[in-house]
Amino acid sequence: MLSIKNLHASIEGTPILRGINLEVKAGEVHAIMGPNGSGKSTLASVLAGREEYEVTEGEVLFQGKELLELSPEDRAREGVFLAFQYPIEIPGVSTTNFLRTALNQVREYRGLEPLDAVKFLSLMKEKMALVEIDQKLLSRSLNEGFSGGEKKRNEIFQMAMLEPVLSILDETDSGLDIDALRIVSNGVNKLKSENTATIVVTHYQRLLDYIVPDFVHVLYKGRIVKSGTKELALELEEKGYDWIKEEVDSTATV
Amino acid sequence: MSKDNQILEDLNSKEYEHGWSVDFETDEAPIGLNEDIIRWISTKKEEPSWLLDWRLKAFKIWQGMSEPAWANVNYPKMDLQALRYYSAPKQSNKPKNINEVDPELIAIYERLGISLNEQKRLQGIAIDVVLDSVSVATTFKETLGKLGIIFCSFSEAVKEHPDLVQKYLGSVVPMTDNYYAALNAAVFSDGSFCYIPKGVRCPMELSTYFRINAANTGQFERTLIVADDSSYVSYLEGCTAPQRDENQLHAAVVEIYAGAHAEVKYSTVQNWYPGDKEGKGGIYNFVTKRGICAGDHSKISWTQVETGSAVTWKYPSCILKGDHSIGEFYSVAVTNNYQQADTGTKMIHIGKNTKSRIVSKGISAGKSQNSYRGQVQVMKRAHNARNFSQCDSLLMGNQCGAHTFPYIDIANPSAKVEHEATTSKIGEDQIFYCNQRGIATEDAVALIVNGYAKEVLNQLPMEFAVEAQKLLALTLEGSVG
Secondary structure (H helix, E strand, O other): OEEEEEEEEEEOOEEEEEEEEEEEOOOOEEEEEOOOOOOHHHHHHHHHOOOOEEEEEEEEEEOOEEHHHOOHHHHHHHOEEEEOOOOOOEEEEEHHHHHHHHHHHHHHHOOOOOOOHHHHHHHHHHHHHHHOOOHHHHHOEEOOOOOHHHHHHHHHHHHHHHOOOEEEEEOOOOOOOHHHHHHHHHHHHHHOOOOOEEEEEOOOOHHHHHOOOOEEEEEEOOEEEEEEOHHHHHHHHHHOOHHHHHHHHHHHHO | OHHHHHHHHHHHHOOOOOOOOOOOOEEEOOEOOOHHHHHHHHHHOOOOHHHHHHHHHHHHHHHOOOOOOOOOOOOOOOOHHHOEOOEEEOOOOOOOOHHHOOHHHHHHHHHOOOOOOOOOOOOOEEEEEEEOOEEEEEOOHHHHHOOOOEEEEHHHHHHHOHHHHHHHOOOOOOOOOOHHHHHHHHHOOEOEEEEEOOOOEOOOEEEEEEEOOOOOEOEOEEEEEEEOOOOEEEEEEEEEOOOOOOEEEEOOEEEEEEOOOOEEEEEEEEOOOOOOOOOOOEEEEEEEEEEEEOOOOOEEEEEEEEOOOOEEEEOOEEEEOOOOOEEEEEEEEEEOOOOEEEEEEEEEEOOOOOEEEEEEEEEEOOOOEEEEEEEEEEOOOOOOOEEEEEEEEEEOOOOOEEEEEEEEEEOOOOOEEEEEEEEEEOOHHHHHHHHHOOOOHHHHHHHHHHHHOHHHHOOOOHHHHHHHHHHHHHHHHOOOO
């Protein structure tokens, strides 16, 4: 489904990603871990098409299409969803209104009729139950005055509504207490299917107790330096990142 | 950055869709401004002598005044002697009702999307249309007449209801008020008049649609709304003008009188031609609008969506004379390219327990300058006066300006006055967030801007709110290619 080959990206001339290779197949969950500043969030942003990052080398195929050639909105319409680490506030625009605009543009791109108000509301009801979100929150201005947990839950609700093929969760666990973490993870798990894939970007192993990955990759200095299964995450939790850093740095200098 | 530029370019490429004009036979005054011209207009309109005297007095006062220079706008002065002060479509017979109006004129309004055919119009809105210097049609007159509501052109009101006109004309905006109000008093040609009798709730929205067609002609209309005790009316105003290279002057006066327990809601969607993207041409919109809450428990509410004009100079205000009276001002002012707007309000608290609320949302794009200027004045005997003001500015790009000039003048220590102000930019992160959910950039801008202006748009009557939303989106987005 997703094939990243030798991806290099920089911001304001500073290289951040230095040759990422990653294959993600339908039905899989991949966790991207790594110390601060290793390029985890950059990878998520580059895949979603954020302008500040310049791709200097490499290619990304998503369902056979050159992802990097597409505008951010077309990537979303093709089925790429990014759950933001810091969701953005849009004053005066309710989540409902926002999602109705988004969903209908996605549908139009896919050659589907726009949903009328009744069908849209019944879809909302169905997805609200899935992520245990309160209707009141959805009629408030998007993310404005939301608590950390509410913002993250709202991201997952948007994901449920837009039914993406590839979901990228960028530090979705940050700022969540244990109950919110459980609810958000349950939502993500319910949305998983054989036809979709998930990339979980996280600093801690904690989230992976709830969203169990098939593969774990460690990012360091803009490269994937180690890949493994969920046991790798446990090992990292126990030993920290230093041993990996040392391993990489010593081979690099010798 | 490149996306930001793209958005800005798209903004600038937006064309004004009402920029056409139509050739028809006109009745025109000679060019220039002097006593003879004023007499010419008054004779043309078959006015009584008291009105001519009133005009001449205003003209004398105006001659002693000079153009105000305090507003934060900069424009080449207009040669007022080079203007024509009266231009009217020639109609062989004076139409007695809408069915007798020249179809050619009706067609102009059809083209603007305004049907004057009562059967075709949405139920619930009566309209008076003013073309250049005269009112050409008023709809639903009979329906309203049954309730004792008078809704007609100003000229007709002078003939049919001289007592009412004489009593209220100039009572809220005196001819001495300012340069343009004095000029208007001297040369005004037409406008709308509305009277709601005691205890009557006007069952439909009343509206005036202003259109400037002729070149080198100023439009000086006058609107007078009188809401007698315990009455209610909601009034709408819309306007457009052809695209012309030279600047045109629109100097209107609106006066509102509200008796005890009366409520008047006045909404404007202003879409005069703003000039081209180099700042050439466009309307100078120098307007005086004021209402007086004369009776206790009365309420006047102004809502304006200002998207057009090259230069705007406009402060719809409320004099809160009656005890417990309420004044409100809700405004969205959008400027783009080289447009300049200096707009706001004055809330003058005279009565006890009077309240006012100001919500102003400025949006600046291109190389435009957008200023909010507002005054809250609490007089000595205005015990327990309350004011809440909120002035927000939204900037798009880095070549425009937003300015706020709040004046607060308190003479009674029991007053409570609050002022909140914010300035923000449409962030690339907001647009990216929308993009990431599948929303195209132009729609993202529309969504963000409409969200920002929501508190004001919510005040508009339904039909107008939809139009205003589209207009905001059009003014700011253009067509993304």
